[in-house]
Amino acid sequence: MKKYIYGIDVGGTTVKIGLFNLTGELLKKWEIHTKTENKGEAILSDIYNSIKNNDIKLNEVLGYGFAIPCQVVDGIILNGVNIDWEGYELKKIFSKLVNNNNIYIENDANVAALGETWRGAGSAFENSAMITVGTGVGGGIVVGSKVVEGVHGSGGEIGHIRVIHENGLRCNCGNTGCLETVSSAPAIKTAFNSLLHSGKYDSILKDTKNISVKMIFAAAKEGDLLCLEVIDKTAYYLGYACQILSVITNPNVIIIGGGVSNAGPFFIDKIRKNFMEISFETVKDTLIVQATLGNDAGIYGAAALVIND
Numbered sequence: 001m002k003k004y005i006y007g008i009d010v011g012g013t014t015v016k017i018g019l020f021n022l023t024g025e026l027l028k029k030w031e032i033h034t035k036t037e038n039k040g041e042a043i044l045s046d047i048y049n050s051i052k053n054n055d056i057k058l059n060e061v062l063g064y065g066f067a068i069p070c071q072v073v074d075g076i077i078l079n080g081v082n083i084d085w086e087g088y089e090l091k092k093i094f095s096k097l098v099n100n101n102n103i104y105i106e107n108d109a110n111v112a113a114l115g116e117t118w119r120g121a122g123s124a125f126e127n128s129a130m131i132t133v134g135t136g137v138g139g140g141i142v143v144g145s146k147v148v149e150g151v152h153g154s155g156g157e158i159g160h161i162r163v164i165h166e167n168g169l170r171c172n173c174g175n176t177g178c179l180e181t182v183s184s185a186p187a188i189k190t191a192f193n194s195l196l197h198s199g200k201y202d203s204i205l206k207d208t209k210n211i212s213v214k215m216i217f218a219a220a221k222e223g224d225l226l227c228l229e230v231i232d233k234t235a236y237y238l239g240y241a242c243q244i245l246s247v248i249t250n251p252n253v254i255i256i257g258g259g260v261s262n263a264g265p266f267f268i269d270k271i272r273k274n275f276m277e278i279s280f281e282t283v284k285d286t287l288i289v290q291a292t293l294g295n296d297a298g299i300y301g302a303a304a305l306v307i308n309d
Contacts, residue, residue: 002062005306008047009067009108009298012036012082015047018299019054022062024119024307028054029299039084048097063102063309065302066090067111071153075105078153104305108298110147110156113140115301116255118308120293125252129245130291131158131238134258136172137180141249145308148249159184161244163237182237185213185260191230192216201226217263231263232270239274246275246283257291264290 002022009016011034019028032050035042052058068090070080079086091103106114113130122128122142131139137159141148148155159180160173168177169187181187189211196203203226205211205219220227242254256268272288279286293300 001060003060004056005062005303006051006064007067007299007301007303007306008064009111009302010034010043010047010069010083011108011298012069015043016295016299017047017050018296018303019056020303022307024300024303026296026300029296034083036083039088043083044090044094044097048094051098058098058100061098061100063100063104063306064094064098065104065106065111065305066094067106067108067298067302069108072105072107072110073149073151073153075103077105102306102309104302104309106147106302106305107140107149107153107156109138110140110149111301111305112257112293112297113142113156113255113301114145114147114304114308115297115299116257116291116293117142117145118304119300120297121255121289121291122253127249127251128253128255129156129158129242129249129251130255130257131241131245132258132291133183133238133256133260134185137178137184138258141245141251143249143251145304147305158241158245161241163240179237179241183234183241183260188213188216188230188234188260191233192227195226195229201229203227213260217267221266231267235267235270236274238271240278242271242275242286242288243279246286247280250283251286253287253289255289255291257297261290 005020007018014031069082071078077085077088095101095103117128126145128142139158140156160178162177163179164177169181171178171181216227220231
C-alpha cells in the first residue's frame with residue numbers, strides 16, 4: 001500500500017529532502033551535502049542512500065518529485081548553472097535505484113511557485129505567479145495547479161523581463177535592463193552606492209562598511225531618504241513586473257518570495273501600491289502577498305508534482 005511521497009530539492013550546496021504522506025503533510029525533512037564534482041554524478045546515489053536509511057519501505061512510496069536548478073521540459077533536462085546536468089537521464093537513473101517509475105522533475109523556481117500555491121501563501125487558489133527576489137530574480141507561473149514550462153523551459157523566467165529599455169545595466173543572461181538588474185539584492189546595493197556617490201542625498205549609512213540589503217531596508221523604515229529612494233525604485237519595477245504578469249496569466253495571487261521579501265509588509269505594500277497605479281482595471285483585485293514556506297517551498301512543490309499528476 002502506498003503511503004508516502006518524497007519531495008527533493010537539489011541545490012548547488014545542499015539537497016533538501018522531505019517525506020510527505022499522501023495528503024501533503026510534511027512528516028520529516030533533512031539535508032545532505034550536494035556533491036557537484038564530476039558533473040554531479042554522485043548526487044542521485046547519495047539521495048538514494050539517504051532515503052534508504054530512513055526506515056521507510058520503498059514499496060510504500062507513491063513517487064518522487066525533484067526540484068533542480070536546471071531548465072526542464074517534459075522531464076528532460078536542458079541545461080543548468082550550478083549542476084552540469086544537461087541531457088542527464090535523471091528519471092531513468094533514479095527509477096532504477098528506487099524501483100519506481102513515478103519520478104517527476106521540474107525547474108526549482110517553478111517548483112517553489114507550485115509549493116507556495118499548494119501549501120503556502122497561494123493555497124486558496126489554483127492560479128498564481130511567484131517572483132523570488134534574492135541574489136537573482138526568478139519565479140514561476142502556476143495555472144490550474146500545473147507549472148507553466150513553456151517550449152524551451154523558460155516559462156516563469158520573470159527576472160528577465162526587460163524593464164529598462166535604454167542604458168540598462170548588463171544582466172548575467174547577456175541582455176541589458178532585465179528586472180534582475182534593478183531588483184535583486186546585489187542590484188539594491190549597487191543602486192545605494194551609486195546614489196550615495198552622486199551626492200544627491202545624505203544617508204545614515206554613508207560611513208558604514210559592508211552595507212547589506214537588510215541595513216538598507218532598516219534605514220528606509222527609519223525614514224532615510226536615500227534608502228527610501230532605492231527601495232521605492234525597486235518596488236516600482238517589481239510592481240511593473242506584477243502588472244505584466246497580471247494581464248498575461250491573470251493569476252489570483254502574485255507571491256513575492258526570496259530573501260528580500262523578508263522585509264515584510266513594508267516592502268510588499270510598496271510593490272502593491274505601484275501595481276495598483278498602473279494595473280488594468282479588471283485585474284486590480286489580484287492579490288500580492290509574501291511567501292510563507294521559506295526554504296521549504298521546493299520540497300513542498302516537488303511533492304506536489306507527484307500528487308498533482
